[in-house]
Amino acid sequence: MTGLQESPLQRANRLSTEPWQQAGGRSSGVTGTVASVREIWEQRRLLRLLTGRELKSRYKDSAGGFLWSLAKPLTQLFIYYLVIGQFLGAARGIENFAIYIFAGLTIYTLFSEIVGAGTGSIIANAGLVKKVYLPREIFPLAAVGSALFNFAVQFVILIIASIVVGTLSFGPQLLFGLGALVLILIWGTAVGVLLAALNVYLRDIQYLVEVVLLLLMWASPILYSWQQAAAILPQWLLEIYVNSPITLAVLGFQEAFWSEASNGVPLPHLAIRMLIAGVVGLVALFAAQRVFSRLQGDFAQEL
Amino acid sequence: MAEHVPVVEVNDVSKRFIIRKEKSLKERLVNAGRSKQFKEDFWALKNVSLEIGSGQTIGLIGPNGSGKSTLLKTIGGIIQPTSGTIRRRGRLAALLELGAGFHQDLTGRENVYLNASILGLSRKQTDLYFDDIVEFSGIKDFIDTQVKFYSSGMYVRLAFAVAVHVDPDLLLVDEVLAVGDEAFQRKCLDKIRSFQREGRTIVLVTHSLGQITEFCDRAVLLNKGEVLFDGVPHEAVRDFRDVLEERRQDEAEAHNATHEEQVPVNNGRIVSTTVHAAGRAEGDPVHPGDDLIVRVTYEHPTGLPDWIAAIQIDNVQGVPVYGTASPRMKLDLGVLREPTTVEFVLHDVQFGTGKYFINSTLMNRERAHVHDVPQAVSFDVPYYDLAVGIVHSTPEIRVVGA
Numbered sequence: 256m257t258g259l260q261e262s263p264l265q266r267a268n269r270l271s272t273e274p275w276q277q278a279g280g281r282s283s284g285v286t287g288t289v290a291s292v293r294e295i296w297e298q299r300r301l302l303r304l305l306t307g308r309e310l311k312s313r314y315k316d317s318a319g320g321f322l323w324s325l326a327k328p329l330t331q332l333f334i335y336y337l338v339i340g341q342f343l344g345a346a347r348g349i350e351n352f353a354i355y356i357f358a359g360l361t362i363y364t365l366f367s368e369i370v371g372a373g374t375g376s377i378i379a380n381a382g383l384v385k386k387v388y389l390p391r392e393i394f395p396l397a398a399v400g401s402a403l404f405n406f407a408v409q410f411v412i413l414i415i416a417s418i419v420v421g422t423l424s425f426g427p428q429l430l431f432g433l434g435a436l437v438l439i440l441i442w443g444t445a446v447g448v449l450l451a452a453l454n455v456y457l458r459d460i461q462y463l464v465e466v467v468l469l470l471l472m473w474a475s476p477i478l479y480s481w482q483q484a485a486a487i488l489p490q491w492l493l494e495i496y497v498n499s500p501i502t503l504a505v506l507g508f509q510e511a512f513w514s515e516a517s518n519g520v521p522l523p524h525l526a527i528r529m530l531i532a533g534v535v536g537l538v539a540l541f542a543a544q545r546v547f548s549r550l551q552g553d554f555a556q557e558l
Numbered sequence: 559m560a561e562h563v564p565v566v567e568v569n570d571v572s573k574r575f576i577i578r579k580e581k582s583l584k585e586r587l588v589n590a591g592r593s594k595q596f597k598e599d600f601w602a603l604k605n606v607s608l609e610i611g612s613g614q615t616i617g618l619i620g621p622n623g624s625g626k627s628t629l630l631k632t633i634g635g636i637i638q639p640t641s642g643t644i645r646r647r648g649r650l651a652a653l654l655e656l657g658a659g660f661h662q663d664l665t666g667r668e669n670v671y672l673n674a675s676i677l678g679l680s681r682k683q684t685d686l687y688f689d690d691i692v693e694f695s696g697i698k699d700f701i702d703t704q705v706k707f708y709s710s711g712m713y714v715r716l717a718f719a720v721a722v723h724v725d726p727d728l729l730l731v732d733e734v735l736a737v738g739d740e741a742f743q744r745k746c747l748d749k750i751r752s753f754q755r756e757g758r759t760i761v762l763v764t765h766s767l768g769q770i771t772e773f774c775d776r777a778v779l780l781n782k783g784e785v786l787f788d789g790v791p792h793e794a795v796r797d798f799r800d801v802l803e804e805r806r807q808d809e810a811e812a813h814n815a816t817h818e819e820q821v822p823v824n825n826g827r828i829v830s831t832t833v834h835a836a837g838r839a840e841g842d843p844v845h846p847g848d849d850l851i852v853r854v855t856y857e858h859p860t861g862l863p864d865w866i867a868a869i870q871i872d873n874v875q876g877v878p879v880y881g882t883a884s885p886r887m888k889l890d891l892g893v894l895r896e897p898t899t900v901e902f903v904l905h906d907v908q909f910g911t912g913k914y915f916i917n918s919t920l921m922n923r924e925r926a927h928v929h930d931v932p933q934a935v936s937f938d939v940p941y942y943d944l945a946v947g948i949v950h951s952t953p954e955i956r957v958v959g960a
């Protein structure tokens with residue numbers, strides 16, 4: 256680091272050899288994305304800081320700390336298990352129903368948290384956005400980071416529970432779990448980044464997203480089996496339903512942590528479908544970043 | 559000649575703000591077809607070009623809304639110009655409109671690390687500077703409090719402390735110093751001085767014209783988004799005062815046009831106020847040692863007994879520097895009816911450099927103000943390079959023994 260003892264002349268000489276930077280400007284297309292990724296990479300420490308802050312502020316001043324992050328999913332699990340599984344009888348057709356729900360819920364919660372927190376992230380960090388230049392993708396990415404942390408906690412519980420119940424076995428099916436995670440990360444980030452930018456201009460999106468996320472939970476086989484949906488949905492809708500990245504990720508998680516010991520009926524060609532959804536997701540992520548990059552120039556003045 | 563390497567190049571930059579009148583989805587949908595009429599274009603910067611060399615201290619002045627903050631933000635990369643380009647090099651620290659980028663929910667300590675990280679310092683480097691930063695800010699007791707509980711002065715203290723300790727090559731400061739108390743302002747200005755010695759570049763936006771002439775070696779005057787003047791600070795300040803004066807007169811005229819009926823015609827008024835130095839024409843600069851002659855004409859249609867004529871001279875910051883009135887001279891003016899002109903002669907005035915305004919007042923015998931004309935006229939005292947301040951005196955400095 257150039258110290259404070261640098262003389263004016265030394266400073267001037269050093270500056271004259273430094274490259275020019277475009278103030279805040281970024282190029283378009285693939286080179287723009289590459290430049291953005293590099294910028295974000297250079298600020299990875301900041302990303303960590305912001306993620307930590309995000310987590311901290313969520314449970315700030317609470318005695319239970321991050322244990323609260325478990326309260327919601329466990330309560331959900333309990334209610335769904337009791338009401339849908341026992342009262343409504345869904346558990347009759349699905350073995351180890353609690354694990355079944357929890358597998359789906361865990362991966363879905365990840366998506367919902369990435370998108371939910373990501374959407375509001377630019378506005379929540381208005382103080383920073385208005386005062387300093389940063390690659391602003393950092394904010395939705397920090398939302399991804401903190402969602403991942405909560406996911407990890409739930410995931411550990413899922414693993415423990417499935418060992419106890421006996422649905423976990425070591426084998427290649429575990430790869431579906433990894434695939435599902437990657438799939439959700441790609442799509443969640445793409446949607447989160449896009450909505451974060453749009454939300455600056457249209458604040459209603461934040462509220463809309465909450466509602467849609469609630470809906471999406473029922474639009475994937477978390478609380479019922481996909482065959483039940485297949486029985487009533489018209490063909491074209493079924494195609495959309497089973498190929499949605501959320502459905503695929505939920506099925507992937509169930510495949511990995513529940514199916515083996517529970518006589519689950521796998522969706523045909525699950526692996527290849529996930530692969531395609533992943534590739535499409537990457538394209539979506541690229542497009543989302545482009546839109547974000549286009550819009551971010553005016554963030555500071557819109558907030 | 560490595561003395562002044564260009565570090566910022568602002569090239570033909572314009573910035574347009576689109577002011578939308580509505581923000582919610584519903585309103586947008588309802589108005590989708592005719593969105594044009596709900597938008598308003600506004601050019602905050604028009605074709606601004608500047609080159610800033612390393613080691614310079616540049617003052618940015620201009621009336622409210624002239625685009626100073628906008629220009630600083632585009633240099634900082636926080637907002638994008640509509641057209642034109644800006645490039646810069648070296649490490650940048652910016653203090654824009656009330657403070658650095660602090661996160662309200664974080665403590666002072668965490669914010670220091672966050673900001674240092676944004677500015678490119680590693681955790682280790684920040685550890686190294688941390689104690690200095692806290693000491694400079696003088697808010698040690700609050701460093702582990704969330705910044706949302708800070709007073710605005712404390713906020714700025716910490717922000718400034720961070721900005722000056724991260725070894726920036728370029729420091730952008732937008733009017734933040736005014737919030738600090740006097741002791742802290744002094745400290746900041748001292749820091750700016752040492753930054754100048756270290757060859758760092760500073761761009762300073764302030765409404766304290768004294769700071770501009772005292773600290774800057776160059777000043778840029780903005781008006782309505784355009785660069786009116788770029789050069790020697792005291793000339794920029796003079797031009798700026800003219801701009802302000804023009805604007806004030808326009809506003810006063812507009813005000814009079816709409817408030818004509820409120821002028822107390824029946825109850826007497828000040829008809830006119832003029833000022834000049836003896837032996838000089840009206841409007842010419844007033845030099846130290848001149849006799850200043852202020853003529854004020856008063857009238858009162860219904861008659862005002864034992865009336866009082868008073869004037870007060872303010873400097874440009876509105877600080878009263880001189881005032882006198884007829885009773886002080888034991889002068890009995892009788893009854894005011896017809897237009898009457900009173901001449902105030904101020905002998906041997908010794909005003910320091912700058913613009914001064916004369917406020918003219920007509921009072922009744924209870925000293926109630928019958929009519930006030932604030933800033934009725936103004937005069938200028940030319941630049942004096944041997945001294946600053948509102949009082950003129952010829953200095954002499956010599957060493958008297960070891």
Ligand SMILES: Nc1ncnc2c1ncn2[C@@H]1O[C@H](COP(=O)(O)OP(=O)(O)OP(=O)(O)O)[C@@H](O)[C@H]1O
Nearest residue numbers: 556557575577602621622623624625626627628629
């Ligand atoms: N985000 C924004 N959206 C719309 N208009 C804006 C925005 N920011 C600034 N403006 C407009 O741009 C103009 C210039 O503003 P700016 O803040 O640069 O003025 P300034 O010279 O800093 O004034 P001041 O001395 O009051 O600080 C103003 O008329 C302001 O209304």
Ligand SMILES: [Mg+2]
Nearest residue numbers: 626627628655
């Ligand atoms: Mg301003």
